[in-house]
Amino acid sequence: xxxxxxxxxxxxxxxxxxxxxxxxxxxxxxxxxxxxxxxxxxxxxxxxxxxxxxxxxxxxxxxxxxxxxxxxxxxxxxxxxxxxxxxxxxxxxxxxxxxxxxxxxxxxxxxxxxxxxxxxxxxxxxxxxxxxxxxxxxxxxxxxxxxxxxxxxxxxxxxx
Amino acid sequence: xxxxxxxxxxxxxxxxxxxxxxxxxxxxxxxxxxxxxxxxxxxxxxxxxxxxxxxxxxxxxxxxxxxxxxxxxxxxxxxxxxxxxxxxxxxxxxxxxxxxxxxxxxxxxxxxxxxxxxxxxxxxxxxxxxxxxxxxxxxxxxxxxxxxxxxxxxxxxxxxxxxxxxxxxxxxxxxxxxxxxxxxxxxxxxxxxxxxxxxxxxxxxxxxxxxxxxxxxxxxxxxxxxxxxxxxxxxxxxxxxxxxxxxxxxxxxxxxxxxxxxxxxxxxxxxxxxxxxxxxxxxxxxxxxxxx
Amino acid sequence: xxxxxxxxxxxxxxxxxxxxxxxxxxxxxxxxxxxxxxxxxxxxxxxxxxxxxxxxxxxxxxxxxxxxxxxxxxxxxxxxxxxxxxxxxxxxxxxxxxxxxxxxxxxxxxxx
Numbered sequence: 001x002x003x004x005x006x007x008x009x010x011x012x013x014x015x016x017x018x019x020x021x022x023x024x025x026x027x028x029x030x031x032x033x034x035x036x037x038x039x040x041x042x043x044x045x046x047x048x049x050x051x052x053x054x055x056x057x058x059x060x061x062x063x064x065x066x067x068x069x070x071x072x073x074x075x076x077x078x079x080x081x082x083x084x085x086x087x088x089x090x091x092x093x094x095x096x097x098x099x100x101x102x103x104x105x106x107x108x109x110x111x112x113x114x115x116x117x118x119x120x121x122x123x124x125x126x127x128x129x130x131x132x133x134x135x136x137x138x139x140x141x142x143x144x145x146x147x148x149x150x151x152x153x154x155x156x157x158x159x160x
Numbered sequence: 161x162x163x164x165x166x167x168x169x170x171x172x173x174x175x176x177x178x179x180x181x182x183x184x185x186x187x188x189x190x191x192x193x194x195x196x197x198x199x200x201x202x203x204x205x206x207x208x209x210x211x212x213x214x215x216x217x218x219x220x221x222x223x224x225x226x227x228x229x230x231x232x233x234x235x236x237x238x239x240x241x242x243x244x245x246x247x248x249x250x251x252x253x254x255x256x257x258x259x260x261x262x263x264x265x266x267x268x269x270x271x272x273x274x275x276x277x278x279x280x281x282x283x284x285x286x287x288x289x290x291x292x293x294x295x296x297x298x299x300x301x302x303x304x305x306x307x308x309x310x311x312x313x314x315x316x317x318x319x320x321x322x323x324x325x326x327x328x329x330x331x332x333x334x335x336x337x338x339x340x341x342x343x344x345x346x347x348x349x350x351x352x353x354x355x356x357x358x359x360x361x362x363x364x365x366x367x368x369x370x371x372x373x374x375x376x377x378x379x380x381x382x383x384x385x386x387x388x389x390x391x392x393x394x395x396x397x398x399x400x401x402x403x404x405x406x407x408x409x410x411x412x413x414x415x416x417x418x419x420x421x422x423x424x425x426x427x428x429x430x431x432x433x434x435x436x437x438x439x440x441x442x443x444x445x446x447x448x449x450x451x452x
Numbered sequence: 453x454x455x456x457x458x459x460x461x462x463x464x465x466x467x468x469x470x471x472x473x474x475x476x477x478x479x480x481x482x483x484x485x486x487x488x489x490x491x492x493x494x495x496x497x498x499x500x501x502x503x504x505x506x507x508x509x510x511x512x513x514x515x516x517x518x519x520x521x522x523x524x525x526x527x528x529x530x531x532x533x534x535x536x537x538x539x540x541x542x543x544x545x546x547x548x549x550x551x552x553x554x555x556x557x558x559x560x561x562x563x564x
Contacts, residue, residue: 013499018180020500028502043166048463051162055468061460061537063515067508069494071501077180080187089178094501096174101503117164120463126541128507128549143498145511145541151461 014073021071025093032100039107043117044150050119054153060113063149064105067128068098070142078142091142098146099123110152121150195339202335203328210327211320215267218287218323240444247297247441248272251310254303254435255290258311261378262318262371270314280393282309284316286323296389298442299396303432304380305388308420311372311379318371321364369416373423383420384429390417458523459533459560466535469560475529479554480521483544484514514551515539522553531557 050057070078074090081088102123110118124147251272259270273291280296290313300306316322360368376383390413397413433439465471494504518539526534537555544550 017500021502024500024502040166040168043164045164049465050463050467051164052467053164057468059459059461059463059466061462061519063539065508065511065515067504067511069498069501069504072499073184074180074501077184077187080184080191083191084187087176089176090180090183092175092178096171100171120461122462122538124539124541126543126549128543143494143504143507145507147515147539147541149462149537149539151463151466 010076014076017071018073021074024071025097028097028101032097032104035104035108036100039104039111042107042110042115044103044107044121045117045119046121046150048120050117050151050153054117056155057153058156059151059153060115061149062106062109062113062115062118062152063147064102064107064109065145065147066098066101066105067143067145068094068101069144070094075142094142095125095144095146098144099125099148102146102148106148106150110154113152113154115152115154118150118152121148123148199332199335202331206331207324207328210323213323213327215265215288215320240441243437243441243444244274246437248274250435250437251292254307255310255314258307258314258375258379262311262314262375264314264318268317270317272310280389280396282313284313284322286326288317290314290317294445297438298445299392300388301434302385302388303434304376304385305431306434306438307376307379308372308383308386309389311375312368315368315371315375316360316364319364319367321360321368324364325360365416366419369419370423373420377423380429380432382425382429384424385431386423387417387420390420457532458526460519460523460537460555461533461535462537462555464536464556466560468563470563471535471558472561473531473559475526475531475557475559477554478522478525478529478531478534478557479552480518480523480525481550481552482514482517482521483548483550484510485545485548511541511549511551514549515553518551518553522555526557529557531559533558533560535560 070091074094077090078088081090103121106118106121126145126147128143128145252270255270255272259268264270268288270288270290273289274294274297275291276293276295279293280299281293282291282296284290290310292309296309297306300309373383373386376386393413394417434442494506497504497506522534522537534555534557537553540552542550542552
């Protein structure tokens with residue numbers, strides 16, 4: 001009986017989190033596309049050497065980061081997939097969104113500085129350890145931090 | 161002058177086309193298939209290898225098993241302890257006679273015990289233990305009928321049926337407790353505790369029946385009268401629709417009765433009455449009783 | 453970033469600037485643990501997926517602090533810039549992360 005209740009809870013949670021996760025994913029992608037369009041005039045490169053055109057520019061470090069998690073259903077799916085191997089398509093979207101979000105936040109910071117380009121962009125992903133739930137059990141929830149940073153080149157406000 | 165620009169990148173390439181629900185169902189059914197395959201492999205593997213364990217190890221295992229089992233304890237409803245002890249000796253010598261008739265291997269010693277009260281039943285378990293319920297003895301009136309029951313259970317022991325049943329179940333329980341991370345082996349313990357009432361397959365029952373009938377022919381010269389308990393149980397079932405314990409351990413009495421009847425000699429044979437020691441025990445018991 | 457005196461970059465050679473002095477490695481790091489309330493909320497959020505804003509904020513604060521500490525070292529050695537800055541995040545225990553920022557302290561002068 002207890003097992004049946006536990007299974008029902010897992011099932012219900014899977015359904016609810018699948019719906020929430022899918023809605024959240026759609027909304028997030030919409031926001032990402034909208035902001036990417038708005039910030040497309042800020043150029044990003046991961047080359048180390050800015051060209052001579054930026055000779056008169058000031059520089060500063062800009063960074064953007066986000067911690068993203070996957071929903072419960074997709075984590076269960078990933079757990080199942082890990083038994084058989086293959087592409088974890090259910091987690092790919094989280095990674096894609098996380099990385100683009102981090103780059104967007106870096107670009108937003110660059111935009112606040114009045115920068116036109118960010119050079120030597122570095123991307124970093126780090127796994128955050130499983131969350132400790134209140135009942136003391138270790139839960140292996142997927143959540144990772146995405147960091148993007150680079151050197152923004154800008155014309156100083158007082159000089160322009 | 162070199163041009164620096166950021167044209168639109170096709171981001172979709174980084175996200176695979178996924179159909180989560182379809183994937184989920186496919187993976188889940190795949191997992192179930194794999195699990196079922198592993199479980200049945202372990203189950204049949206254990207059943208295959210269990211009889212390879214020498215019989216003498218069964219005894220050692222069984223002593224610890226029986227200690228915790230209430231089945232063999234002194235039943236509070238029966239005060240005929242002295243009569244029961246003498247009757248057991250008679251049953252024991254009957255079992256030994258049948259063992260000789262069945263050409264039982266040297267190291268297989270049969271121990272006959274009484275158990276319970278209300279349900280007419282008998283079973284064989286690990287370590288050569290044969291248990292006969294008091295209700296069974298109460299409702300049997302010929303030695304031939306009783307000998308059939310004993311010989312049937314001895315045949316199970318000879319065929320190593322108890323360890324096959326236990327082995328298959330225990331291996332699966334062990335596998336499942338390892339899989340679920342339930343390291344205390346609660347499932348295994350539950351299985352072992354239940355193993356005194358293990359059930360056998362139809363094929364095992366039929367094989368035991370034919371071995372028992374052959375033993376009766378060696379012992380008495382004929383197998384007539386072996387049907388007594390089966391006739392009784394079929395009659396009893398038609399009166400009381402539910403007999404759970406009996407069905408658990410001895411399924412399909414009608415079909416088996418046919419096989420038993422067809423082994424009989426066509427001429428009528430005299431049936432032996434029960435030995436005096438058993439009759440004395442039966443007369444000591446009260447007319448009716450309830451088990452619990 | 454905040455400190456006006458110190459310029460930061462993750463590039464080694466900056467157009468329009470000359471490095472007059474290389475002052476060695478400077479680093480700043482901090483270890484932060486998320487508090488239980490925030491962890492609980494993040495755990496709930498993690499069920500439905502998406503951004504875990506509590507953690508993002510926590511890690512940003514930590515990175516700012518690590519950078520500030522690195523800047524303090526750079527000021528200490530008399531630099532006016534830190535170049536080739538790198539960040540790294542490491543989980544040292546469940547619910548605690550070390551954020552590290554490091555780079556090379558230098559003195560820069562603008563080319564005329």
